Amino acid sequence: MKKALTIILSLALILSLAACGGGGGKAQTESTPPAESGKVAEDADLARLKELYDGTWINEDPHDGPFEMEVLSTTSIKMTYEASGELICDLFYSPGELTGISVSMSGNSLGKYSIDTQSGILTFRPNDTDVFTYTKE
Numbered sequence: 001m002k003k004a005l006t007i008i009l010s011l012a013l014i015l016s017l018a019a020c021g022g023g024g025g026k027a028q029t030e031s032t033p034p035a036e037s038g039k040v041a042e043d044a045d046l047a048r049l050k051e052l053y054d055g056t057w058i059n060e061d062p063h064d065g066p067f068e069m070e071v072l073s074t075t076s077i078k079m080t081y082e083a084s085g086e087l088i089c090d091l092f093y094s095p096g097e098l099t100g101i102s103v104s105m106s107g108n109s110l111g112k113y114s115i116d117t118q119s120g121i122l123t124f125r126p127n128d129t130d131v132f133t134y135t136k137e
Helices: 002-030 034-053
Strands: 055-059 067-071 076-081 085-094 097-105 108-115 122-125 132-136
Touching (some): 034 108
Antiparallel strands (some): 055 132, 076 085, 108 122
């Protein structure tokens, strides 16, 4: 009698554990994990940054040569100048506010860039007093 009761209780335990474990996996696959939703937001930011900043920029002052920007990731940008060549820089921006970015290299600020989405004019502020404007070629 003890063996029969032990077998029945063991089966009941196994079945109850199997029933509890079965539904948990299904709910997990229906929702987007936080890591995936963060990746989607980062991909959207990257696409928008590329749309806004990638390209060749011409200064309104004819003495300054053009430069190229290429957004490599949400944290880095490549800037190419005729005189100095390629510079890989750090990129900083506020989430949701991609029309203004800060660029630095090795911890030194290279200035702030902002773009007017209506006119397409890029404004560069290397410091608090100087302002340069560029248009996309």
